[in-house]
Amino acid sequence: MHDTAPRDEDVASRAPGDDGAPLRILVVEDDEGDAVLVREHLQDGGLVHETVWVRTVDEALAHLDVDCVLLDLGLPDAMGLAALQRVLAAGAPPVVVLTGLTGTDAGVEAVAAGAQDFLVKGDVDADLLARAVRYAVQRRRLEDTDRALYQSLVRAAETTRLERALLPTPVVSDTGMEVRVAYRAGRDGLLGGDFYDVVERADGTVLAMIGDVCGHGPDEAALGATLRTAWRTLVLAEIPAGEILGLMERVLVAERARPEIFTTASMLAVQPDRRTADLYLAGHPVPLLLGPPAVLLPPDGRGRALGIPVGGGWPAQRLDLGASWRLLLYTDGLLEATVAGGAQRLGKAGLLDVVDATVRGTATTDGDVRPDEDPLLGRMLSGVRALHGGDLVDDAAVVLVGWDG
Structure with missing residues (x-):
């Protein structure tokens, strides 16, 4: 199910991504009510976005061309960290875990496994969710920039070594x-x-x-x-x-x-x-x-x-x-x-x-x-x-x- 929010007339008053385009967000949630609530929070949080909603990890793997993934850990085809690991292994963009699990260890383990953030559904409001998505996307962009810079420095060092030899x-x-x-x-x-x-x-x-x-x-x-x-x-x-x-x-x-x-x-x-x-x-x-x-x-x-x-x-x-x-x-x-x-x-x-x-x-x-x-x-x-x-x-x-x- 695809959902675009907010309406075109509201876009100018919202906070877009760095390039001015809406953030593309994949919501992986098997409960339709929770999925609707997530979309409402994102809209109320002032985030220019487009959402795609899927119910399973298998469906999610076909929709990873997005800016951020909001992932529930209790899905029909994957439970707990197994769901996160499958999504990350497929080359997912930044993942924010949004789940009903309240155990402290679950959050620490999710972040340690590669999630950008861990939010409990009952504690989330519009501002917190929108902020978590923004931060996750920005952190990943900084990580990608740092990685590209490092690779560039490595290539430059290799070129310098070759120049000295050649x-x-x-x-x-x-x-x-x-x-x-x-x-x-x-x-x-x-x-x-x-x-x-x-x-x-x-x-x-x-x-x-x-x-x-x-x-x-x-x-x-x-x-x-x-x-x-x-x-x-x-x-x-x-x-x-x-x-x-x-x-x-x-x-x-x-x-x-x-x-x-x-x-x-x-x-x-x-x-x-x-x-x-x-x-x-x-x-x-x-x-x-x-x-x-x-x-x-x-x-x-x-x-x-x-x-x-x-x-x-x-x-x-x-x-x-x-x-x-x-x-x-x-x-x-x-x-x-x-x-x-x-x-x-x-x-x-x-x-x-x-x-x-x-x-x-x-x-x-x-x-x-x-x-x-x-x-x-x-x-x-x-x-x-x-x-x-x-x-x-x-x-x-x-x-x-x-x-x-």
């Missing part, structure tokens, strides 16, 4: 080396599987790496963090550069959630003379040699992506860089950006144009650079974002290393 501070003591890094999360703001790192070894070799776990989400981010940590560990353990990608692949295979997960990576080993470097490609986009004009490095030593069960390794490609140079490593989130939201992708040619405009200082997107972001790379990422027409769908990470002899 996006570390480069460890390079050679002050003559130019090292810049930047990262932008995709449209949903969540970290994906992009990762990078730059580390200088004791002999002066500087190793830079950027990688991308296929997919997007917490599992991919966690795997990316694992691979980044493994890479730095291998570098610091003085493992020869030519063996690092193979060992990373072993970590990937052991840690990935599904056998189809793979990772692309690009690794650069800059020799102590700073004039030569070895490039290792594992299915990853070829780095750029900055100018202007910027050019793609020749992909002479391209190897397969990590985790792909085919033959072949990752041969070193020797680069003769000269006395002054800058190299840019990046993930494919930049290449896959679309132009003005259309079907055309930015691609390598478009990225080269953005890079040249940034280096020349002719880019017009400085306002989008974040305060904690590297100015040069921030303008570069902002240039891609401006062409795309908004936040990129995929993550984008960039690493710049350079030397001016």
Whole structure:
């Protein structure tokens, strides 16, 4: 049985819920006289409300899309706390127990079991009932808000931990080396599987790496963090550069959630003379040699992506860089950006144009650079974002290393 109270002409003088809408109240009561009395109390208590009346717990379970439940504990299909437990287990909104039981223990037990309040029918008047409903609804809303805030804080802490693992501070003591890094999360703001790192070894070799776990989400981010940590560990353990990608692949295979997960990576080993470097490609986009004009490095030593069960390794490609140079490593989130939201992708040619405009200082997107972001790379990422027409769908990470002899 449905009952709406008060009448429309009375609504303006009553106290509605926070959103201005009537509170929806489910009355679970097998005695029709008591149900009528409850509705009269609610109306007299000045509460804008709509009530639904049912006689049993089974009926109540089909009407839990309400703001509050007024529950009798003496029902045909459930007695005592069993009725409350069934309703709560079904995901009920705040429950106020309204019963003829007068034992003190019953009230304490009901509240301990999850009821917001316990009222004895013979002691209830209009003001007390309306106040109990209001308080129950507000307490639940506060609980939900606190829970959502806690979950948000937990997610923020998890994101911060992942950021530290995925996006570390480069460890390079050679002050003559130019090292810049930047990262932008995709449209949903969540970290994906992009990762990078730059580390200088004791002999002066500087190793830079950027990688991308296929997919997007917490599992991919966690795997990316694992691979980044493994890479730095291998570098610091003085493992020869030519063996690092193979060992990373072993970590990937052991840690990935599904056998189809793979990772692309690009690794650069800059020799102590700073004039030569070895490039290792594992299915990853070829780095750029900055100018202007910027050019793609020749992909002479391209190897397969990590985790792909085919033959072949990752041969070193020797680069003769000269006395002054800058190299840019990046993930494919930049290449896959679309132009003005259309079907055309930015691609390598478009990225080269953005890079040249940034280096020349002719880019017009400085306002989008974040305060904690590297100015040069921030303008570069902002240039891609401006062409795309908004936040990129995929993550984008960039690493710049350079030397001016």
